[in-house]
Amino acid sequence: MAIISEVEEESSSRPSMLPFRATFDSSNPLGFLQKVFDFLGEQSDYLKKPSAEEEIAAVVRAAKEKLKKAEKKPADPVEKKESVKPTMAASSSKPMEVEKPKENKEAGPIVPNKGNGTDLENYSWVQTLQEVTVNIPVPTGTKARSVVCEIKKNRLKLGLKGQDPIIDGELYRPVKPDDCYWNIEDQKMISILLTKQDQMEWWKCCVKGEPEIDTQKVEPENSKLADLDPETRSTVEKMMFDQRQKQMGLPTSDELQKQDILKKFMSQHPEMDFTNAKIN
Known part of the structure; x- marks a missing residue:
């Protein structure tokens, strides 16, 4: 009987462990805390202590500091290493790959061809002080009736019927339409003769918008x-x-x-x- 009484005394001296059940809703965290405080008020006298509010506030501050440290520690060392390495690699490779000053040197008027004009992708042109001659290669066997050519005072348009124009733009300077003409040479080359209105000036280009030549090198x-x-x-x-x-x-x-x-x-x-x- 003595043994039983001792066991009963030991069991009565142990703190009681009560289950706490609550559902946490991330959209309403204060509701969860309210349940926690209600549970404490019902099952203990902790909230009656004068220092209860200060102790709870201290727990909240400690939790916030712990969260801040957890966010900083993994981010700083990793981001610094990853951000430094690419910039070092980029800075070491740029001088070897990029040399843009050469492009600037090539900009500006170009040196004229032997005929004091320019050789372009679809045609070429040459000039004297009095005339401009435009040469346009076309498919072999091209006949005059399939050519569309319009020569106006300030504009030139040339192409083949049913196709986009090869040349269509404003001339560099006015011409004399009545003194201009065109013909097909060997059925593979269209040649246009443009008579300048001002026969004391070198043209920088045939049609405006094309690359311009350096007339000082004519x-x-x-x-x-x-x-x-x-x-x-x-x-x-x-x-x-x-x-x-x-x-x-x-x-x-x-x-x-x-x-x-x-x-x-x-x-x-x-x-x-x-x-x-x-x-x-």
Whole structure:
């Protein structure tokens, strides 16, 4: 009997373990906490303690700090390593692969072909001061009746019937439509002759929007200069001289003429001071 009483005393001294059942709804976490506090109030005197609120607040603060540390620790070292390695690799590979300054050097006017024009993908063109000749390759056996050609003062359109135009755009400068014509050579090449309206200017392109040539590098043939009348030839030679002078940074023919006039005037009036004289 003594043994039984001891067992009963031991069992009565142990804390009671009561089951707690509640369902957690993530959309309403406060409802879950309310059930927890209701359970504590019903089954214990913990909430009656003066320090209960401070202790619960301390538990909440500790849980928040633990959550912050858990979020920072895995993120920082991994992200730093992953973010540093790609940038190092990229920085080491860029100088070896990218060289864009070369592209900038190639931009701008291009050197003209032997005929002072340009060779394009679908056609080519050459020029003299008086005329522009456009050559368009077409399928062998092409006949005149299958060609569509419209030459207007400021526009050129050429193509084959039933197909998209090969050329369709605004001319660089006006032409004389009545003095223009076209023909087919050997049934495989269409040749168009355009007579310039201004026969003292080199064209930079045939149709606007195409690559432009550097007209300062145009080289007229001497034989063609000999065929010109004296006045036109003199004008062409003057233009060529001025272009060469500009390339070398020297005065043009007009500037040289003004300098000669000033020198003559200075020699005729030695009593005048021309130190600050400027030529306009």
